[in-house]
Structures are given as C-alpha cells and as structure tokens.
Amino acid sequence: MAEQKEKPRKVGAMGMVPYEMALGPTWTKFFEGFKEKKILGTKCKKCGRVLVPARPFCPRCFEPMEEWVEVAQEGTIVTWSYVNYTYFGVTPDMIPVIGAIIKLDGVDCGTGMSTQIGGLDIKDFELVTKKVKVGARVKAVWRRKRQGNFRDIDYWKIIE
Amino acid sequence: MGRAVAVIGTGQTKHGRRDDLSYPDLVREAVKKVFEDAGITPKDVDGVVYGSMPSMMEGMAYNHFYFADALRVVGKPLLRTETCGSTGQSVAHTAIHWIASGMADVVLAVASEKEHEGDAQATMMTILEPFLMVTIGGAPVAFSLQSREWMGYYHIDDDKAREAASIVSVDSHDGGLKNPLAHIRVKLTKEDVSKAPIITYPVRLYDVCPTSDGACAVIFASEEKAKKICKKPAWVKGIGFRGEEYFIGDSNKAVWQSTIEASKEAYKEAGITNPLKELDVAEVYNPFSYQELMFLECLGLCPPGEAPDYVIKGTFSPGGELPCDPSGGVLCTNPIGAAGLIRVAEAALQVTGKAGEHQVEEAKLALSHAMGGAEQFNGITILGSEL
Amino acid sequence: MAEKYKLIKDLVRMEIVDFTFPKKEYRTGRHDTVLPYNWALGPTWTRFFDGLKEGKIFGTRCKKCNKVLVPARTFCPSCYEDMEEWIELPQEGSVETWCLVNYKYYGQVKKPPYIIGQIRLDKANCSLTHFIGGFDLSDPDKVRRKMKTVSRVKAVWSKEKHGDIYDIAYFKPI
Numbered sequence: 078m079a080e081q082k083e084k085p086r087k088v089g090a091m092g093m094v095p096y097e098m099a100l101g102p103t104w105t106k107f108f109e110g111f112k113e114k115k116i117l118g119t120k121c122k123k124c125g126r127v128l129v130p131a132r133p134f135c136p137r138c139f140e141p142m143e144e145w146v147e148v149a150q151e152g153t154i155v156t157w158s159y160v161n162y163t164y165f166g167v168t169p170d171m172i173p174v175i176g177a178i179i180k181l182d183g184v185d186c187g188t189g190m191s192t193q194i195g196g197l198d199i200k201d202f203e204l205v206t207k208k209v210k211v212g213a214r215v216k217a218v219w220r221r222k223r224q225g226n227f228r229d230i231d232y233w234k235i236i237e
Numbered sequence: 238m239g240r241a242v243a244v245i246g247t248g249q250t251k252h253g254r255r256d257d258l259s260y261p262d263l264v265r266e267a268v269k270k271v272f273e274d275a276g277i278t279p280k281d282v283d284g285v286v287y288g289s290m291p292s293m294m295e296g297m298a299y300n301h302f303y304f305a306d307a308l309r310v311v312g313k314p315l316l317r318t319e320t321c322g323s324t325g326q327s328v329a330h331t332a333i334h335w336i337a338s339g340m341a342d343v344v345l346a347v348a349s350e351k352e353h354e355g356d357a358q359a360t361m362m363t364i365l366e367p368f369l370m371v372t373i374g375g376a377p378v379a380f381s382l383q384s385r386e387w388m389g390y391y392h393i394d395d396d397k398a399r400e401a402a403s404i405v406s407v408d409s410h411d412g413g414l415k416n417p418l419a420h421i422r423v424k425l426t427k428e429d430v431s432k433a434p435i436i437t438y439p440v441r442l443y444d445v446c447p448t449s450d451g452a453c454a455v456i457f458a459s460e461e462k463a464k465k466i467c468k469k470p471a472w473v474k475g476i477g478f479r480g481e482e483y484f485i486g487d488s489n490k491a492v493w494q495s496t497i498e499a500s501k502e503a504y505k506e507a508g509i510t511n512p513l514k515e516l517d518v519a520e521v522y523n524p525f526s527y528q529e530l531m532f533l534e535c536l537g538l539c540p541p542g543e544a545p546d547y548v549i550k551g552t553f554s555p556g557g558e559l560p561c562d563p564s565g566g567v568l569c570t571n572p573i574g575a576a577g578l579i580r581v582a583e584a585a586l587q588v589t590g591k592a593g594e595h596q597v598e599e600a601k602l603a604l605s606h607a608m609g610g611a612e613q614f615n616g617i618t619i620l621g622s623e624l
Numbered sequence: 625m626a627e628k629y630k631l632i633k634d635l636v637r638m639e640i641v642d643f644t645f646p647k648k649e650y651r652t653g654r655h656d657t658v659l660p661y662n663w664a665l666g667p668t669w670t671r672f673f674d675g676l677k678e679g680k681i682f683g684t685r686c687k688k689c690n691k692v693l694v695p696a697r698t699f700c701p702s703c704y705e706d707m708e709e710w711i712e713l714p715q716e717g718s719v720e721t722w723c724l725v726n727y728k729y730y731g732q733v734k735k736p737p738y739i740i741g742q743i744r745l746d747k748a749n750c751s752l753t754h755f756i757g758g759f760d761l762s763d764p765d766k767v768r769r770k771m772k773t774v775s776r777v778k779a780v781w782s783k784e785k786h787g788d789i790y791d792i793a794y795f796k797p798i
Contacts, residue, residue: 087662155386202438258664259664
C-alpha cells in the first residue's frame with residue numbers, strides 16, 4: 078500500500094436495538110405465580126416429570142405439559158460458581174455473585190433461573206468455599222415487592 | 238455415509254488482535270492461504286459454506302453477505318451455518334454432507350470471528366433469552382457450573398481437579414509456543430495457573446480462553462477430485478453431531494449425553510473400537526481447562542471420573558499416549574466461530590505431516606471436536622491419512 | 625437503561641427517539657440490546673476516510689482488469705488481486721437510480737424525507753450509494769418531476785468532517 082499517513086484506525090459505535098418479546102401463556106402463568114410467592118412447575122403426562130421453569134411442552138416427549146404443580150421452595154445445590162469479573166453492562170459494584178443450579182424438592186430437573194446464593198458475606202471467599210457446597214440445602218428468599226419476573230426471588234439462603 | 242470426502246487444503250490467519258485489518262480483509266487472508274495450500278483456483282470450487290457467531294458479536298448483520306467478495310462466492314451457491322461454539326464443526330459437516338451426497342465435488346468451508354470489534358461476553362449475555370436463564374457471568378459461568386457438577390458427581394477432590402486442570406493449561410500453552418499462528422504464546426508453570434485471579438470459581442485466568450480475531454478456511458473434495466489434485470489428502474473417516482435440551486438444568490452435564498453419543502457415532506463410522514489406543518492425536522475443544530477433563534471422559538478416551546488421574550499420569554501430555562491439542566487448542570486461540578474449524582484444520586495438518594514444529598510424530602488418525610451453546614451441541618470429525 | 629444511554633450520547637451523533645411497541649395480548653418482556661462496538665478499518669478504508677476528511681474521493685484501480693472502484697477496496701472482487709493504485713476521482717457523476725425514503729424507523733441515521741441514490745462518478749466503474757438532496761423534498765410528486773430532469777449531480781461536503789461517509793453531506797443536482 079503506498080503512503081499511509083497513520084496506523085489503521087478503529088471506529089467506535091453503539092448498537093442499540095429495542096425488543097419486546099412475547100412470553101406466551103405458560104410463562105405468563107409461571108411469572109404470575111412469582112407475584113404470589115409461588116413456584117409453579119408443569120408435569121408431563123407421558124414421562125411424569127415435573128419441570129421448573131414451567132414449560133409449554135416436555136422437551137423429551139414433545140407432549141404438551143398441561144398439569145400445573147406448586148413445588149417446594151427448598152432444594153439441593155447441584156452446582157455453583159463464584160463470578161468475579163466484569164464486562165460491558167456489569168459494573169464492579171455488581172460482583173462478586175454466586176450463580177447456581179438448584180434441584181428443588183419434587184422437581185425432576187435442575188433450575189438455573191433466579192438461583193443466586195446469598196445470605197452470607199459473598200466477598201469473603203474462604204467463607205464461601207466453606208459453606209457453599211454441592212449437596213447443600215437452600216431455601217428461597219423473596220423480595221418484598223414483586224413484579225412477576227425472575228428478580229422476584231432475591232436469593233437462596235443456605236439452611237443448616 | 239455416502240461418497241468418501243477428503244481435506245485437500247487448509248489456511249489460517251495469524252490469530253490474535255488484528256486491528257491492522259478490516260474484517261473482510263481478515264477473511265480474505267485465510268481464503269488466499271487455503272487456495273495456495275490446495276493448489277486450486279476459485280473456478281474449481283462448486284460451493285461455499287460460511288459460519289460465525291450471531292451477527293450481534295461484531296455488530297454486522299448477515300456477514301456472509303458482507304464477505305461475499307472475500308469468500309469468492311460470486312456466482313456460486315452459499316450455505317450459512319451457525320451453532321455457536323460448534324459452528325466450525327457444523328461448517329465442516331455441512332461441506333462434508335454436500336460432497337458425500339454427490340451434489341458437489343469441491344467445497345470451500347470458511348469460519349471467522351473478530352471479537353475485538355465488540356464485547357464478546359456482553360453480547361453473549363445480552364442476546365441470550367432474558368427471562369429464564371442465568372443472567373450474570375458471561376460464558377465462563379455456564380462452564381464453571383458444569384465443572385463443579387462433574388466434580389460433585391464423581392466426588393473428585395478440588396485439589397486433584399485443580400492440579401489436573403493446571404497440567405492441561407500448561408500443556409496447551411506449551412503447544413501455543415510451538416504454533417506460530419496461535420494467539421497466546423506464553424510459558425506458564427502449574428503454579429502460575431493455580432494461583433491466577435479468579436474469573437468464575439473454580440475457573441481462573443489461565444484456565445480460560447482468550448478473545449481472539451481469526452479466520453480459518455478448509456477445502457473439502459470428493460474422492461475422485463482429491464486423488465487427482467492432492468498428493469496427500471486427509472480423509473474424513475467419521476463424523477458425529479448431537480444436540481441437547483435448552484435449559485442447563487434439564488440434564489446431567491457430568492455424564493454429557495451429546496458428547497458421548499456424537500463420539501460413538503464418529504467412532505462407529507471410522508471403525509474405531511479403542512479410541513485411546515487407535516487415535517494418534519486429539520484436537521479437543523478446550524476453552525476451559527476443567528472442561529477438557531470432562532471431554533476426555535465423555536469422548537471415551539478414559540473411564541468416567543478418572544480423567545484427572547490419567548492427565549496427572551501424563552497420558553494426554555506431549556509425548557504421552559494420546560497428545561491433546563498440540564496446536565495450543567482453544568486455550569491459546571479462540572475466535573469463537575472459527576475455533577471448531579481450526580480443530581479440523583489442525584487435525585488435517587497432523588495426519589498429512591504438515592504441522593511443522595507442533596507435529597506429533599507419525600500421526601495417522603486424528604480427532605477434532607467442538608462444543609456449542611450453553612452445552613447444547615457437540616460435533617466431532619475424525620481424519621485419517623488412509624482412505 | 626438510562627445509564628447505558630448516557631454512555632451512548634457521548635459516542636454517537638444520532639438522536640434517541642422514544643420507541644413505543646404496539647399493545648400485545650399476553651405479557652411481554654422488554655429487552656433492549658445496547659452493545660459497544662469498535663470496528664477496525666484496516667489500511668485501505670483508513671486511507672479512504674482520511675481522503676474524505678480532506679474533501680477528496682479516492683478510488684482504487686485493479687491492474688489486471690483496469691476497473692476503478694469506489695469506495696476504495698483492498699482487492700478487486702472479480703480478479704482477487706490487491707488493488708494498489710489509488711486515484712482521486714472527480715466529484716461529479718450521473719444518477720443511476722434513486723429512491724425517496726418517507727417513513728421512520730428506530731435508529732434512523734437521517735430524518736425522513738430523504739433520497740438515497742446510486743451515483744456513478746466520472747471515471748468510476750461502479751456506483752456509490754449516497755444521499756441526493758439540496759432541494760425541497762416535502763412533496764413526493766414534485767420530487768418525482770424534479771428527478772426526471774436531473775442527469776448529473778455533484779458532491780456537497782459537510783461543514784464539520786469526522787472521517788466517515790457522512791463527510792459528504794449529499795449530492796446536489798447540477
């Protein structure tokens with residue numbers, strides 16, 4: 078390339094696109110349950126599994142899941158992870174955070190939604206590794222004001 | 238399976254931070270190299286397959302159209318394939334099916350990514366469905382959750398897993414040092430890896446792949462064309478691909494069904510009954526060192542729950558029974574869309590003796606693999622030097 | 625959400641219009657995507673945009689097929705060879721086709737109505753996509769009658785230049 082005046086440049090830009098997504102009847106009913114502090118699951122009439130979050134159809138049998146079951150608000154930790162870094166949209170005051178997958182009593186799958194572990198000093202890493210373990214029992218703690226979305230469960234606290 | 242298919246040429250860009258080139262020029266770098274390697278011209282190509290992560294990653298929609306000139310697709314049929322991390326394998330499989338079916342004789346497969354043009358973690362978390370999945374932590378969180386589930390399921394001691402993962406990281410980074418095209422080329426010790434800053438525990442800084450820019454191109458040909466054009470084709474011996482449920486909690490991620498079934502299908506097609514003994518090199522998809530331990534088990538390379546023991550013994554290290562990721566793997570180079578196809582290209586280089594400094598001696602049969610989504614897809618391609 | 629937008633107003637020169645969705649029957653969830661990008665221009669486009677900043681339009685010529693293409697390209701799409709010869713092009717040309725845009729959408733770069741056209745600059749072998757303007761666009765019939773009489777256009781430059789394609793404000797009929 079003949080004569081370049083400077084090193085190749087980069088151009089900054091922001092992509093901003095608005096979306097509004099339909100939840101559909103199943104998830105609408107599921108989140109209405111959150112407003113009333115209820116966790117609702119759906120049961121497949123073919124394989125008998127109860128799944129949370131509620132589904133319109135069973136992913137393995139492909140049958141519609143029409144039976145609704147209110148499930149327990151306690152469960153066991155299947156796995157957890159301690160998140161300690163930032164990226165665009167996550168500010169340093171938002172971390173650290175403990176994400177987890179929890180198997181609720183009576184449910185046949187793990188639930189990875191609104192499943193942050195809390196109720197202990199998360200910044201104390203030693204304490205976290207002592208208390209948060211695969212197999213530990215946890216219980217849901219609800220927010221006082223609920224809007225019918227995944228933030229309604231504030232966190233899950235470890236019960237001895 | 239249809240007709241036999243072979244790899245007759247590969248091309249990769251220098252992976253890393255490529256601010257010096259615009260994205261189409263980066264793709265062209267790989268495409269120019271593959272035509273030189275295969276010794277053919279664009280006129281000889283019957284079709285093009287392209288894949289990358291969803292367009293939001295670089296903010297350019299329909300980028301297969303943006304690269305139409307660079308891919309030399311003018312006047313040719315084009316297919317676009319996308320399965321997140323396993324895109325590279327899907328692109329290879331699409332090309333292979335196209336030729337095996339008899340509908341094309343020579344197909345150009347290209348995959349690329351330019352992650353420094355966007356914020357990869359933010360994009361992946363933002364364009365994920367926002368109502369029902371884990372919302373903070375980026376890609377590392379899903380795989381850390383899986384690693385701990387695996388450790389819990391097999392009752393593997395934290396320290397033993399930590400040591401095995403550190404060995405994996407050190408071996409991969411040593412491979413990167415021998416690969417002039419790799420992004421990360423540093424010398425690490427087990428101590429460096431075990432004490433690095435925490436990203437999403439148990440995963441630490443050196444257990445994680447980098448954000449890279451890069452493109453990879455591979456040319457596939459039918460048996461007849463390959464024998465005519467290429468002196469040393471790398472034959473496709475077997476392929477496999479499986480998908481899984483959407484929600485992470487729906488199935489057991491320690492005994493990972495999609496990897497197990499996909500590898501069984503590939504081994505059956507290739508006629509392999511004892512993969513550990515029969516394979517000479519494995520290019521396993523390893524963006525997270527802990528995840529490679531799981532893959533070694535689910536790909537049938539060691540008994541379930543025993544991967545840390547085998548790794549600590551040195552089975553998968555350079556010079557061991559089955560060297561893994563001699564090119565540095567995904568831990569050294571991760572342009573996400575291209576990573577799966579780079580594994581295929583590296584496997585082809587190994588079985589044709591063209592891998593240069595990171596060549597595994599006398600390699601005749603190589604496995605390449607990639608995983609996609611939040612653990613929903615797994616694809617495998619096995620290449621060999623004999624038909 | 626407001627915080628994310630604050631970041632944006634500093635980086636981008638477009639207006640953020642409040643967007644309203646049509647009413648839906650079941651519950652819906654709002655999920656706007658706001659993501660940062662940083663695109664590499666590479667040596668060719670860097671030089672092309674530098675040219676625009678100085679009020680010049682550059683094209684490149686392929687030494688194999690002799691075609692001159694604008695905006696400048698790194699390689700010739702037909703021959704696949706590097707295009708290394710840079711040519712400063714005249715800023716006048718003919719209109720190959722045009723279209724009057726008269727509706728709004730989110731994130732629009734220019735407020736409608738405006739005309740987008742394909743302009744074949746003198747000496748170029750391909751057309752350049754840009755705005756055609758400099759006259760009253762409020763009445764589509766008047767626009768149609770005016771465009772029937774237009775054969776040549778000339779570039780009009782923006783007062784403030786940033787090194788992007790909008791440094792050319794529009795092409796005006798001559």
